[in-house]
Amino acid sequence: MIVEPIGILLALAGIYTMMAGLTAGMYFLCICTLLGAAAAVILPALGGANIQPSHFALLFLTGAVVLRPRTLAAALSSLRYPGPGFWFTLFVLYSVLTALFLPRIFAGATIVYSLARTNEMHRILNTPLSPTTTNLTQSIYMIGSFCCFAIVAGFGRLGGMAIVAQALIVTSAICVFFAIADLATYATNTADLLSVIRNANYRMLNDGDIEGFKRIVGSFPEAGAFGYAALALFAFVLMLGIEGFPARFLGPIIGALGTALLLCTSTTAYAASAVTGILVLFFCIARIFRNNATSRHLTYVVACLFALPLLVMVIMLIPSVSESISNLIHATVTTKLESSSGEERMRWNAQALSSFLDTSGMGAGVGSIRASSLVVALLANVGIPGTLIFFIFLASLVRSVLRRHTDGGIEQKVGLAAMFSCVAQVTAATISAGAIDLGPLFAITAGLSVAYTLGPLQATMVPAGVPFPASPRLNARLKGLAAADSQLSLRRAAFIPDDGGHRHV
Numbered sequence: 001m002i003v004e005p006i007g008i009l010l011a012l013a014g015i016y017t018m019m020a021g022l023t024a025g026m027y028f029l030c031i032c033t034l035l036g037a038a039a040a041v042i043l044p045a046l047g048g049a050n051i052q053p054s055h056f057a058l059l060f061l062t063g064a065v066v067l068r069p070r071t072l073a074a075a076l077s078s079l080r081y082p083g084p085g086f087w088f089t090l091f092v093l094y095s096v097l098t099a100l101f102l103p104r105i106f107a108g109a110t111i112v113y114s115l116a117r118t119n120e121m122h123r124i125l126n127t128p129l130s131p132t133t134t135n136l137t138q139s140i141y142m143i144g145s146f147c148c149f150a151i152v153a154g155f156g157r158l159g160g161m162a163i164v165a166q167a168l169i170v171t172s173a174i175c176v177f178f179a180i181a182d183l184a185t186y187a188t189n190t191a192d193l194l195s196v197i198r199n200a201n202y203r204m205l206n207d208g209d210i211e212g213f214k215r216i217v218g219s220f221p222e223a224g225a226f227g228y229a230a231l232a233l234f235a236f237v238l239m240l241g242i243e244g245f246p247a248r249f250l251g252p253i254i255g256a257l258g259t260a261l262l263l264c265t266s267t268t269a270y271a272a273s274a275v276t277g278i279l280v281l282f283f284c285i286a287r288i289f290r291n292n293a294t295s296r297h298l299t300y301v302v303a304c305l306f307a308l309p310l311l312v313m314v315i316m317l318i319p320s321v322s323e324s325i326s327n328l329i330h331a332t333v334t335t336k337l338e339s340s341s342g343e344e345r346m347r348w349n350a351q352a353l354s355s356f357l358d359t360s361g362m363g364a365g366v367g368s369i370r371a372s373s374l375v376v377a378l379l380a381n382v383g384i385p386g387t388l389i390f391f392i393f394l395a396s397l398v399r400s401v402l403r404r405h406t407d408g409g410i411e412q413k414v415g416l417a418a419m420f421s422c423v424a425q426v427t428a429a430t431i432s433a434g435a436i437d438l439g440p441l442f443a444i445t446a447g448l449s450v451a452y453t454l455g456p457l458q459a460t461m462v463p464a465g466v467p468f469p470a471s472p473r474l475n476a477r478l479k480g481l482a483a484a485d486s487q488l489s490l491r492r493a494a495f496i497p498d499d500g501g502h503r504h505v
Contacts, residue, residue: 006197021064022160025061027167029058029061029167033229033441034171034174034175034178035197037206037221038199049133049137054144055141071154078157078454083450087396089146094385094389095142095366098363098366099138100135103368111127111351113126113352114368135368136367149447152164157451157456161448161452165236165240169237172236175218181193181218182206183214194206200221203222204221224266224268227261227428228429235417242300243413267431268431272428281300281304281305348371352377353376362384363383366436367381367435377434381436398419415453416452419452
């Protein structure tokens with residue numbers, strides 16, 4: 001085991017969060033999700049497998065939860081039947097079992113594209129199906145995502161939803177910072193300054209460009225990974241802004257993150273952003289028809305239906321700008337499937353579907369097959385049973401969030417934002433994901449969604465020992481809600497039976 005310098009820093013931060021409490025732990029976890037090109041620990045015994053900072057942070061956060069029985073009980077209660085947490089638990093459990101048994105049951109029965117690990121580099125090889133270290137590492141990633149999901153759900157049910165939302169807003173701002181740093185170091189030939197967060201033994205594609213546009217990778221190994229994370233965060237903060245979540249600098253963060261998303265040159269990000277934007281538009285229109293829309297919903301509808309088309313027409317009148325954008329769209333969207341990358345990904349999908357048929361629809365086990373679509377990866381790795389469980393979980397999550405009716409408070413705003421972020425991530429993964437683990441950002445937003453659907457475990461809005469977030473408006477809102485609950489409790493207490501009678505005040 002090789003502990004990298006960044007791993008030592010993360011370990012110190014993790015120890016601090018265990019002592020400081022779960023509020024610091026949530027910020028620590030959310031920020032670590034951005035370090036996709038970093039490795040906290042490298043394991044030569046597993047072919048040079050990397051332990052990413054987000055999963056490394058989860059070790060300390062899980063320890064902190066175990067030391068707090070109240071939060072642990074809340075996390076476990078979020079997994080009960082028939083809620084989304086139950087289906088997610090079942091999906092992870094079934095997936096891990098497939099990794100243990102299916103590569104052995106169907107060994108040699110099919111040819112697969114799988115990830116080959118060496119201490120120097122990871123490569124995709126075409127080999128007969130057999131058990132590999134990737135089965136183990138992918139199972140560990142899924143278990144980590146499950147722990148992350150349960151912890152966030154439990155913390156949210158104890159009144160911490162607003163805190164996690166604030167942590168994700170800060171994470172969005174840091175994501176923009178890394179995008180700017182990537183562009184600046186590329187322009188000045190000082191990319192080595194970011195080597196401390198690009199130490200994983202992945203193939204780093206941080207110096208590419210398309211039609212004169214630098215491919216933004218930020219703190220990730222390639223533009224697609226950056227686009228996936230930026231889209232997840234953008235969908236979250238966009239819905240927070242539309243729903244009126246009280247946070248400082250939310251508007252500028254939404255604008256900056258949206259700009260980074262547009263400039264990242266990721267085909268997947270572009271397609272998934274378009275789908276997500278249309279879904280948000282339908283949501284806002286539905287609000288208007290139900291007479292519960294605000295000026296922010298109307299502004300978004302007007303921007304999508306009128307302002308955006310007008311902007312496109314203005315750009316078309318400027319030949320130089322129009323030509324540059326047309327060339328970018330042509331390179332990233334129109335001819336993407338004709339590129340070597342597109343052809344390679346199509347080969348992965350074709351072979352994965354062939355392996356799905358060769359294993360009689362049962363799949364080859366988690367980590368056995370590399371694909372380029374979440375749906376194909378699900379069918380090829382966990383088969384029909386695992387695919388059905390996943391989509392039951394997703395349908396249960398979306399249905400539970402949309403059917404829950406509250407007073408439009410902080411929890412509803414965060415719950416809706418988290419649900420749209422989950423949908424955006426699944427959309428992006430359906431286009432180009434290579435594995436079925438959607439990562440810690442998905443687990444965090446899914447956990448927030450479940451916390452909202454199940455509701456708080458107690459009347460008080462903030463758990464003991466959890467400080468209010470820094471936003472003064474949010475402080476006032478949460479304190480006001482807590483005070484209202486206290487007044488309601490006092491009024492009810494005035495009519496509690498006392499020795500067989502009633503007290504009258």
